[in-house]
Amino acid sequence: MPETPVPAAVPAAGAPETGAAPGAPLRDPELRARIEDFLADCAHAIDDDRLEEWPGFFAPDALYRITTRESEAAGLPIGIMHCEGRGMLADRVRALRVANVFEPHTYCHLLGAPRLARAGPGLASARTNFAVVRTMQDGGMALFAAGKYLDEIETGGERLLLRSRLVVLESRRVDVLLVIPL
Amino acid sequence: MPETPVPAAVPAAGAPETGAAPGAPLRDPELRARIEDFLADCAHAIDDDRLEEWPGFFAPDALYRITTRESEAAGLPIGIMHCEGRGMLADRVRALRVANVFEPHTYCHLLGAPRLARAGPGLASARTNFAVVRTMQDGGMALFAAGKYLDEIETGGERLLLRSRLVVLESRRVDVLLVIPL
Amino acid sequence: MPETPVPAAVPAAGAPETGAAPGAPLRDPELRARIEDFLADCAHAIDDDRLEEWPGFFAPDALYRITTRESEAAGLPIGIMHCEGRGMLADRVRALRVANVFEPHTYCHLLGAPRLARAGPGLASARTNFAVVRTMQDGGMALFAAGKYLDEIETGGERLLLRSRLVVLESRRVDVLLVIPL
Amino acid sequence: MPEASLAHAGALSTPFAWPEEGVTRVPYRLFSDPEIYALEQARIFRGPVWHFLCLELEVREPGDYRTGFVGDTPIIVTRGRDGRVNAMVNRCAHKGALVCHKERGNAKALSCVYHSWTYDLEGRLMGLAFRDGLRGKGGMPADFRAADHRLQPLRVETFAGMVFGTFSDETPDVETFFGPSMCAILRRNFSRPVRLLGFHSQTIRNNWKLYAENVRDSYHATLLHTFYTTFKINRLDMDGGIRITDAEKPWHHISFAKRATLDAAAEYKAAEVHSASYDTRLEGPELLDAWEEFDDGITHCIQALFPTLAVQFTLNSLAVRWFTPRGLDRTELFWMYLGYEDDAEAERRMRVMQANLTGAAGLVSLEDGCINEFVQRGTRGGADAAAFMEMGGKTVESSEGSRATEVAIRGFWRGYREIMGLA
Amino acid sequence: MPEASLAHAGALSTPFAWPEEGVTRVPYRLFSDPEIYALEQARIFRGPVWHFLCLELEVREPGDYRTGFVGDTPIIVTRGRDGRVNAMVNRCAHKGALVCHKERGNAKALSCVYHSWTYDLEGRLMGLAFRDGLRGKGGMPADFRAADHRLQPLRVETFAGMVFGTFSDETPDVETFFGPSMCAILRRNFSRPVRLLGFHSQTIRNNWKLYAENVRDSYHATLLHTFYTTFKINRLDMDGGIRITDAEKPWHHISFAKRATLDAAAEYKAAEVHSASYDTRLEGPELLDAWEEFDDGITHCIQALFPTLAVQFTLNSLAVRWFTPRGLDRTELFWMYLGYEDDAEAERRMRVMQANLTGAAGLVSLEDGCINEFVQRGTRGGADAAAFMEMGGKTVESSEGSRATEVAIRGFWRGYREIMGLA
């Protein structure tokens, strides 16, 4: 009972070089380098448990959501985490530090090459596949999360800032719990 | 019973900067950026289930093979998949859509930095390590494939095209089945 | 009983664009490309079992250490491997070839984007997250190691060379054994 | 040991004796013995109990199907042409393949991909390929009767938008099983058409019964989930209590609290509640924006339905939570977030925000993802030891005035012990 | 339970009774009971059965060795100096270490790395380090006799380029075991020297016997593998049939079809074959380029040899397929693709292309990677239920005229039941 319609033959062109990433390609080497470093820094801040720095990567009114591929496809408004504004990000970090109870663990982010594009004046978009390896205090190590970051990055200011980050997880199932941001 | 011969001492030079990748280094920032985006787009098209776009990343007479490290070392002509020409790629996609039966699942590609080189006029070579995380509909997530892409990329035209892609898997054992192209 | 002190609010600035990586950003496209290729070549030499080439990526008096996140945090001088000078790296390779007994297996390195910085005249620093997928001869494939490379790279000469590489593993537990260098 | 061998407690290779203190004691062996697990499959999951299958809205249209599990047994729920909801085992009558290998879909008929045996939406065999062979050769023998073969059906009842199924003919109807008091509150929660707002699941590394206890444990919330306490969303010093909804069958319960009635009690200072260390200013206070949705003043209400379902209305967050054993020490916990079709945009927005409190990353629930694993791991090597649960006394009866009690947990074990036939 | 405890069906902690309908019924318990698995190791894998070990070409030269498994037991196959093929358990006579820890190699002798006990290529202990200690201290006692210690040998026979081994002295010779009719077709396939063209494996998540059924299931191919049907490579409306090669021991069978004889039958329209939805134009038609390789008109031929081997010649694709249990619900399936040494380049090219049809990514075989898992999962919680297999009747006899039958599967179970001693 295959519901999928029979596809057309190979698309004549299909502009594969831009693919899903919207907007014009972003090829300025300097800006590419800055964004690559920025994305790496954001991941490393989490991996190194410098979580208090993490909200600083976002614009004051940034949107940060973690959801699943399945929920996103279904257009469901509730995912797994939903923060509006840097303050809510900071609240998450402080809850983790002082309120929440969980077994100590660390993340190691593996980022694929970010697919960059121009999304408007002073705005870049990036789609970055990622995987997060979680390690428990006893040395137990596992692939905890995989998915993609869909980012909007403000490039106008002196420092780059995330205007929005949508984290789309491949799996709708979380192993144990999610407390350290992805 | 170690069959390996005793190795010589450290090679005097061994040109480690080029290593296995053939040809001259490719350092033109613009072309590097185009190829990086191209490789990412090709992976994202698969990950996002835009499979009908996938053959469009290949030249009309392209060669696409999936084989294993062990088979490649033994010089065996039969690997796991062998397609000659864009048409066979399209047939694979259409068979997946309308004929083959399997449990729904998705891929998430993680690409390492591509090692680029000039392979001739209008031709670049790329060796890219990759891992593919497969997620089943019930949320079960696992490392499905790891290996390397050995690509020949036509850089002469307005759009980049794969002249050939050899996918060399680390493992000779496939978990359950392989139907979505790697 | 949370020992962690209550954190301050969001750091005013926190220079997230440089984060943990020391020194000034390194944005010269040519040098970035050379270093990216160099790091990939070093990983590919191991993955392709060209281990005899591996010590050639290091300066003659280079320091190479593998340790764990936990040991590093505790400032313990003994990690998992400690080599001073290219000679000890070569000894490791030769022991692997002729003396040590283990089941054949291969590595596939997945490197994240290296976070580069200038660390002094003719010296660059790089922090690169990595994962290593280990595949046994029977096809058994698993995430064997994840962590970060903390590198010092000599950029003055004709060829790049590692002055030091600190491999910090996420897990303090090794699966079975570690004989092929990471 | 084969599942087949464990229809009765008498079949256990090691006899089980419940401690004489009764359900104030629970031997840890119950969380680590594979024979007990097999026995539960027969007595509880295939026994005289109503099991939550899905929400009606998941099979809204005729032909909609949705797969799931009752214990280890794979299930299909369908909406028939006649609009009625059906449930059957997802096991082909031919050779046992999953008939539906997709989690959701819509189909005119259920066709097994292996040999194309095809069933109607009630699970009756409609036809099979090459039944008469080809050109008179091969095919089924003359005495083959399609009517003898069908997908094993479950009894199905829907209530308040929820679909329940049971394998047993003895199970009383749903409203009797859950009791009028429970059904009343469920009607309150599902008084208007609901819409799905979110869905995800968690793997928790513990025996399913540890989560069943956790849901009924009104004693832990304020101590473990300090975010709750700190932000005064739910504390034991609010008016609230535990209502055992059926004194005869104290398997289910309702836990409720009225936020407005908070009257900070001295015991909170005494209690080792480490939330004391947390100052209560939120930088993003909109997180807790809420409105009085009902006039009974109840702002926090959880209904625990035996064995594996909980419905919660916390502030304005309506969620259905259920869990499925995935082996002796693994359980999958499902979260389904709901709103009403006619919610105003501002209301939906608040429900979305409040969802941050619960689920796999919930500010006040994430601890439950690991705490039951801590019990699973803590009890290793302790199969002969037992839990001690006398908080709120040793009896099983409603505790309208206080939630500093383990009465609801004792109620669960009362039901468990009875159904399992563990003397 | 220790393997040691299960030499006889009588040792099962839960007695097993086969349904009175006989092999038209197969209780699902057989796929989920660890004691049955242990019993199979003793009765089938260490019992009076020939097991495929490898191809002769894998141990071509003297000193070549190749490791593998018979059931759970690790095995070494060697080519001796005398050119004869030997097989022995890969378990050192000293303390049980794997003697060969590499999958393949060439060695003058087999030396265990742990304490350097060294064996000749037949597995006889040749020597051991420090047998007499050092300077007369330590070493083995005076009564130690090297001749008392050796690697446990298997009986070995080679046939048609294949190496078979058995643990039992009762097993009749290979040609008797498989029967003349089977041996004839194997000779046809291996009439000329073969060359290895490809090799890979799959992990399938099902009990090994579900794949054994699958290989013998001539009823499913046209229905599940719709690529087959669509491209008219193999359909039930071609001349073809099932040959039980030994009426007394109906454990093995040959399935064959003649592509040229296709005469599209009405039943195909009737059958719920969803391939109908697929138009048959290939954009890369060279995929199916083939030539008439034999004059018997047989274009599709599968030989299933009890218990875990299949040889297939589909169009021009010659492959040897075998599988090994990796636990109760895991099986490893191996694919070895062959051509003839004297193939013309164009012929080899066609074999390479046709390999796209089979294997882990095979356009007409990939479904078998998951379908047996669907059965494994569908039968969970159903240990007391059984499969129903009366397609093509209830008997076990050749069905030359039709493959719309389950006769070959019933034949497998006849053999299984007999060897396992399951009354």
Added chain:
Amino acid sequence: MPEASLAHAGALSTPFAWPEEGVTRVPYRLFSDPEIYALEQARIFRGPVWHFLCLELEVREPGDYRTGFVGDTPIIVTRGRDGRVNAMVNRCAHKGALVCHKERGNAKALSCVYHSWTYDLEGRLMGLAFRDGLRGKGGMPADFRAADHRLQPLRVETFAGMVFGTFSDETPDVETFFGPSMCAILRRNFSRPVRLLGFHSQTIRNNWKLYAENVRDSYHATLLHTFYTTFKINRLDMDGGIRITDAEKPWHHISFAKRATLDAAAEYKAAEVHSASYDTRLEGPELLDAWEEFDDGITHCIQALFPTLAVQFTLNSLAVRWFTPRGLDRTELFWMYLGYEDDAEAERRMRVMQANLTGAAGLVSLEDGCINEFVQRGTRGGADAAAFMEMGGKTVESSEGSRATEVAIRGFWRGYREIMGLA
């Protein structure tokens, strides 16, 4: 099968009989039978044996705690206010949760996060939240006595900086258990305050007893670990031997060698030692820089303490190694590297360099990471077979003159058999 059921060998579902040859034979079933594993938990890990818990330096300050395992049972070790070291089961007296879920820390009291039951550093229940409910409602019944509830304590003794614990009152004191000769050498090694230099662990894929054998196997080192041999760090042709430290209870032993006495023996040529192929020039010879640290000439000394501890002094590398079962075929091996507080910088540097020889990546130890797995895998399907260990004779007695013997392994099995009660 529940752990609870296996307090005695008589409870085994399959009777076990040790071969008449005694401890020169070890049935492979002992490495693959889950019931044996469960029996070991009761008889050995919860039995009359001292188990290594940690080093004193890991709980140096009052309030320091460190968690670990004795077999499968989770443990907490604490340093009390009174400076004494305590050990208790990491299982809350309330409902069994891990009381400490962090591996290390310092705390005034041990507070379980689930319901805040709080224990002092000796494990006595100090208080619990809402014991009297709130405002007189809820809380514990009148007859609740805190004194009836505590964390299950272990007996603890410290010796030479090591902390040992036992569950049994029968266990004699530590010095009696290990014997004067063993204690003397331990005192030699820990004569001065030590400092932690390194710590990591390995997962090895074998039953824990295979590693226990490996540690006692003086016969394999020179043959398997060819780096040892090649660089003449430890060879059988140095003066050295095996000292069984207690003839009555030959469970423990000391293995020693004097590097300076090497007198290359002809047997090394004879022996199939593949290190012959390795020329001995190191490009980085500083790896082996060492100094004479003791005046007894002993340069290589391993103390194996029943059941799962080894202390080693190789050249100048002092390490404590212990292992914990993680299931039937998994074991975690821990390495802790030590130096003395008053080491000179040059000395510490040499200890750091020499650590390259051992551990998970040790040039002379990495083989032990896989060799026991080779035995685990080699013995699959061989539950009825047994290891043969007559090197150095059939008795269990010191072998001062030679290490070409398996006497220490036989000693281990003597103890194992006695404690397990396996006739």
